[in-house]
Amino acid sequence: MTITQQLQTIVGARLFENELMSKHTNFRIGGPAKWFVEVRSVEELKKVLDVAHQNALATFVFGGGSNLLASDQGFDGIIIKIAMRTYDIQGTRVRADAGVLSSGLARATANAGLKGLTWAISLPGTVGGGVRGNAGCFGGEMKDYCTSVLVYRNGTVVEIGKDELKFGYRESAIKHSDDIILSATFDLEEGPARELKSELDDKLMKRKISQPLDAGSAGCMFKNYEIGTDEELQRLVEKLDLPSEMQSARRVSAGWLIDKLGLKGTKIGGAKVSDVHGNFVVNSGSATADEVVQLIALIKTRARNEFGIQLMEEVQYVGF
Ligand SMILES: Cc1cc2nc3c(=O)[nH]c(=O)nc-3n(C[C@H](O)[C@H](O)[C@H](O)COP(=O)(O)OP(=O)(O)OC[C@H]3O[C@@H](n4cnc5c(N)ncnc54)[C@H](O)[C@@H]3O)c2cc1C
Structure with a gap:
């Protein structure tokens, strides 16, 4: 049996070949998954993973796709959507x-x-x-x-x-x-x-009111920045005029920081820093994953060079 036939035996019509990940991510971005299956029980999950193992195929498990950036090249393996829902x-x-x-x-x-x-x-x-x-x-x-x-x-x-x-x-x-x-x-x-x-x-x-919910995105792109030492806190208070609530939480809001960098509204191709919320990178229509990655790199570079802050992505990458 081919891999496709084996997977079909397990999940039937819930197998899709060359399925665009843009249909399954909130970002509405992502190339084709070679195989895409929806599993509705532990038994199905186990059998699909066995097929992957026997054929040395990569797998990626996901749920709602709301925190994913899927590559334009897609995924050369089996994408598994967890669909047990009771x-x-x-x-x-x-x-x-x-x-x-x-x-x-x-x-x-x-x-x-x-x-x-x-x-x-x-x-x-x-x-x-x-x-x-x-x-x-x-x-x-x-x-x-x-x-x-x-x-x-x-x-x-x-x-x-x-x-x-x-x-x-x-x-x-x-x-x-x-x-x-x-x-x-x-x-x-x-x-x-x-x-x-x-x-x-x-x-x-x-x-x-507070989030750009009409455009594709993965929610907050970056984690808020956790301040490590008292010296760093002092440095950031002086450099950034850090609001008191961030000082006491010892956490810099990534959205606030991106706003401070003047990056709201910045676009690379179809990827844009939201005008509404600085920590949202939105797909303004036809963004590619590559454009989102470039915008992420721009934001991280500016935050590092200008404020010495290393932002870390909250979004999870698939197929990169
Ligand atoms: C408009 C918008 C607003 C958001 N607001 C918030 C917010 O306020 N707070 C917040 O924390 N997040 C927020 N998010 C991000 C996202 O919604 C959350 O992180 C959400 O919990 C991700 O769930 P998911 O099922 O979509 O995960 P997915 O995007 O499907 O997957 C995310 C990661 O989890 C892994 N994963 C998924 N399911 C499983 C599983 N069963 N077992 C093991 N690994 C698994 C995947 O491999 C991937 O690495 C927002 C996103 C959007 C688009």
């Missing part, structure tokens, strides 16, 4: 498959009178992608209530507890492993459903 709520404990949308889980838990995930109502993407990167906004993060995850590791399913997950700012142990998240468990708190639901509306409204 969740269950028992008391204050919520278990969600990796493919459940974070925003959907935020709504479902608020409706059930559970507090802890309302911040995620405006978070694009899936629980798996969110937990891996410890996504967060409005003062909440995945790590706040996530108590364990089930991962697929070398052919077996392993449970990882909170301590082992080593969550940090946009960080987790999963990010530095080949583990594939299958599901996550959250231990939430009871709360008043009516208030929680109005919190959802409030947060959605705030997002509409």
